[in-house]
Amino acid sequence: MHVDLFDYDLPQRFIATRPAEPRDSARLLDLSGDGIVDRSVGDFPDLLRAGDILVYNDTRVIPARLVGRRGEARIEATLHKAEDNGTWAAFVRPAKRCRVGDKVLFEGELEAEVIEKRDGGETVFRFPESGAALIETLKRVGSMPLPPYIKRDEAESVDDDASYQTMFAARDGAVAAPTAGLHFTDRLIERIDAAGVERCALTLHVGAGTFMPVKAEDTDDHKMHFEWGEISADAAERINRARASGGRVIAVGTTSLRLLESAAREDGTLPDFSGETGLFITPGYRFRIVDLLLTNFHLPKSTLLMLVSALAGRERILDAYEHAKAEGYRFFSYGDACLLKRSVGAT
Known part of the structure; x- marks a missing residue:
């Protein structure tokens, strides 16, 4: 259709x-x-x-939205699917700033390596932790992945x-x-x-x-x-x-x-x-x-x-x-x- x-x-x-x-x-x-x-x-x-x-x-x-840097370039990543052994597929903005082999340092000193680039801006990261240990780290350094259409005035306060x-x-x-x-x-x-x-x-x-x-x-x-x-x-x-x-x-x-x-x-x-x-x-x-x-x-x-x-x-x-x-x-x-x-x- x-x-x-x-x-x-x-x-x-x-x-x-x-x-x-x-x-x-x-x-x-x-x-x-x-x-x-x-x-x-x-x-x-x-x-x-x-x-x-x-x-x-x-x-x-989980708090799957991460902000970090590849060198001087600012990176935003939203993890969207766990794969194997500490790897996650993510949507990255701007995707062109990440290349296979790059290391990205996210806030909270969480480092990840880019191991694959896919269509549609999808990037695969490998983290030093996996499973429940990585989830606990995300709870410390990540933020809630709100939908992109939720836009608020700066004065609004919501405990997301x-x-x-x-x-x-x-x-x-x-x-x-x-x-x-x-x-x-x-x-x-x-x-x-x-x-x-x-x-x-x-x-x-x-x-x-x-x-x-x-x-x-x-x-x-x-x-x-x-x-x-x-x-x-x-x-x-x-x-x-x-x-x-x-x-x-x-x-x-x-x-x-x-x-x-x-x-x-x-x-x-x-x-x-x-x-x-x-x-x-x-x-x-x-x-x-x-x-x-x-x-x-x-x-x-x-x-x-x-x-x-x-x-x-x-x-x-x-x-x-x-x-x-x-x-x-x-x-x-x-x-x-x-x-x-x-x-x-x-x-």
Whole structure:
């Protein structure tokens, strides 16, 4: 499909630069029925049914943005995917200042060697530490990798270390937040539990590639970045049991949906899973397991807008986005939410 089919106009004033307070006070555009209904996230438990299962991503965002120097040249690097033995793929600005063999000294005396250059400004660094040791160093010297569209006035003060982390965050490894999870609070979870809805976690370490624009003219020519994910045997068994009993699978965020759909069998059953996924969902995709999706509003011409268009219908999504603008909804990572139902024959 032509990428321009997923374009829409969004003035800067609609882009949220800070989360709602409290988190569950964000607005919710409900597309789970036939029409469009304006609600709040606080209404979400009322839209669920006993026997449903809510599946959320428990990844934790690490401080993956680094500032350093190669000689006198200033370098900004956003790590986006762990590879082998202390190596990380990163998006670097300006990429041309890094050559294979160069040493970059980041703030906090963290040194890395450039070992590979790839297309699209992607650079691979080797660090002296790996695994948990490197993560601990990043927590000391790095900063939160906020999306590039979040631009604030100098007077604004937001504790992004806390704000850009979901209440479910447990496993270090993401370099972007699974933002639908940012809307949850203890009191919201209490009401979901009281409604007889089961909950379980999976892990998808979200990469910075989620913010990368689709530069191809046709979706068939776009290359997705791979991300690592895991679904435990216990989570798979609980999801299968809920589905077999007539419950709906409700994915919290596109990251949960993509991992579920990556692992699901043709018959809609779910095995345990551990590995990488680069699943790119566009209209025409046949969903195997997810019934409802709680998600935020997504960027024009992005892979995530294509995903929600595949789930609910492109025209329905674009009409809903126009309604959201007219009603003053807040867009993107710190913005408001949508509840989408899988539509048969979505176009």
